[in-house]
Amino acid sequence: MFFWIGLFSFGGGLMPWIHREVVTARGWMKNEQFLTGVALSQILPGVNSVNMAVYCGQRMRGLAGAVVAVIAMLTGPFLVMLLAAASYRTILGVPWIHAAMAGVAAGAIGMLLRFGISAVQTIATGVVPILVALATFVALGIFKWPLLYVVAVAMPISVALAWPRGKSDA
Numbered sequence: 285m286f287f288w289i290g291l292f293s294f295g296g297g298l299m300p301w302i303h304r305e306v307v308t309a310r311g312w313m314k315n316e317q318f319l320t321g322v323a324l325s326q327i328l329p330g331v332n333s334v335n336m337a338v339y340c341g342q343r344m345r346g347l348a349g350a351v352v353a354v355i356a357m358l359t360g361p362f363l364v365m366l367l368a369a370a371s372y373r374t375i376l377g378v379p380w381i382h383a384a385m386a387g388v389a390a391g392a393i394g395m396l397l398r399f400g401i402s403a404v405q406t407i408a409t410g411v412v413p414i415l416v417a418l419a420t421f422v423a424l425g426i427f428k429w430p431l432l433y434v435v436a437v438a439m440p441i442s443v444a445l446a447w448p449r450g451k452s453d454a
Contacts, residue, residue: 285305285306285310286337286340286341286352286353286354286356287356287357287359287360288360289301289302289305289333289357290356290357290358290359290361291360291361291363292360294385294388294392296331296332297392297393297396298332298333298336299332299333299336299396299399300392300395300396300399301395302336302337302340303318303399303402304395306340312340312344313343315402315406316406321336321339321340321343322336322403324339325339333357334354334357334358337350337353337354337356338350338353338354340353341353341354404417412445412446413442416438416442419438420434420438423438
């Protein structure tokens with residue numbers, strides 16, 4: 285599965301595809317487990333999809349699963365890049381290649397949107413988390429504000445709003 289995803293993926297945005305295969309189609313993980321892996325793969329250094337392959341492989345088959353998942357994820361793109369490098373000038377002259385890339389981009393956007401909706405449905409336990417997620421989307425996606433500044437503001441607000449308050453808290 286990771287070989288197939290790596291072979292036919294272009295430029296990132298693979299979390300929705302991995303989610304569909306691991307959670308929806310195959311049932312190898314629950315949605316909550318997968319979202320934990322998404323969070324881990326985003327905070328660790330490296331490519332998020334490769335980090336997610338490590339996470340999924342490790343959760344399913346331990347160290348051997350992690351190694352196999354990463355090798356599978358990277359082997360296909362490596363071979364495609366070798367082939368593309370050898371035929372670079374010829375590929376640029378083929379008009380339908382540009383149309384195919386536009387179609388792939390549209391499909392990736394649709395999968396990313398579906399994954400976002402699924403994630404919100406899973407973690408939405410009230411109005412406040414949805415409002416924070418919506419504000420983050422607007423700040424990053426519409427206003428194009430820098431990620432570092434948005435996270436620096438949204439993170440403390442999210443933690444403060446989610447912090448458990450007992451009867452003794454003022």
